[in-house]
Amino acid sequence: MARRSVxxxxxxxxLGGAVTAAFVExxxxxxxxxxxxxxxxxxxAGDADRPVADLTDPESVARAVAAAAGDPSAPLRAVVNLVxxxxxxxxxxxxxxxxxxxxxxxxxxxxxxxTRAALPHxxxxxxxxxxxVSARAATNPFPGAAGYATAKAAVLAFANAVAVEYRRFxxxxxxxxxxxxxxxxxRAAQPDADHSRWVAPAEIASVIRFLASDESSPTSGAAVPxxxxx
Numbered sequence: 001m002a003r004r005s006v007x008x009x010x011x012x013x014x015l016g017g018a019v020t021a022a023f024v025e026x027x028x029x030x031x032x033x034x035x036x037x038x039x040x041x042x043x044x045a046g047d048a049d050r051p052v053a054d055l056t057d058p059e060s061v062a063r064a065v066a067a068a069a070g071d072p073s074a075p076l077r078a079v080v081n082l083v084x085x086x087x088x089x090x091x092x093x094x095x096x097x098x099x100x101x102x103x104x105x106x107x108x109x110x111x112x113x114x115t116r117a118a119l120p121h122x123x124x125x126x127x128x129x130x131x132x133v134s135a136r137a138a139t140n141p142f143p144g145a146a147g148y149a150t151a152k153a154a155v156l157a158f159a160n161a162v163a164v165e166y167r168r169f170x171x172x173x174x175x176x177x178x179x180x181x182x183x184x185x186x187r188a189a190q191p192d193a194d195h196s197r198w199v200a201p202a203e204i205a206s207v208i209r210f211l212a213s214d215e216s217s218p219t220s221g222a223a224v225p226x227x228x229x230x
Contacts, residue, residue: 004075005029006212007068009055009114010082011048014183015133018201019080020048022209028078031068033061055083055110058117065117069125077128078212079118081111084133084152088145095147103147108154115162119171127170129212132159136179136227156223163221172220174211178204179230199228 006023010016011032023030033053053064069076085106089095115130122128134156141149155175162173180186182198204226210216211224 003027003029003073004077005031005068005071006078006080007031007033007065007076007114007118008048008080008082009033009110010084011080013082014185015178015181015201015204016082018205019082019208022202022205023212024048026209026213029071029074031064033064055114056105058113061110061113062117065114065121068118069121075125076118076121077125079115079122079128079130080208080212081114081130081132081155083110084155086145086148088148090144092146100147100150103151104154107148107151108158111155112158115158115173119162119166122171123166123169128172129216130159130162130171130173131208131211132156132173132175134159134175134177134223136177136225138177139223160221160223167220172211172217174216174219174222174224176204176207176211176224176226179227182228197229199226199230203228 006028008016008019008030011020012034020030020032030048032048032050033055034050036052051064051067054060087099087103089099111132132155135152137145137149138152138156159173159175178199180198182195182200187195207224207226
């Protein structure tokens, strides 16, 4: 495989560490945007470029994407949108609209801005792949998290729109839908859960790397469940 670059947002988090490692192992140049105050936690972060970026700001995103596409020997061929957030609360009528909208800012806005900025580079490179992270809650919501479920459903709809609009340019877009990911943060939040039923980050990372690679070239517009046994 010719050397190529992948931009991974949220690449220093619990899932991001495994995704970064999977791409580094496969020989990709990995670019991990992070906030100025961010502390890399991914085990392979030393093998990745880390431009500073606020992924809710269009100009900052554009600079990070330009950095990812700036190595002529490794053109940008994939974008992985991991960054997001979760919040639960009361029922719909008990949740302030500000909290509802905050889920869109955390989950949909970065995905939209990064993908939007990267698409011209992917088209110029002759094609590529975008992988977005939605959630099982997008199709199977649970009480108390309407904002989260709705925002993740919007991510799924956005990814499907990208798949349709950019098919003729050779750009694919697929989505993975995790349930509960087995991360230290989730274990701390749910200490009494059956953690053996949760899906390991490395398992999801393998699916994401596959969707970004030429091995999945016939696949676009897919919503792939990665639930483990949860």
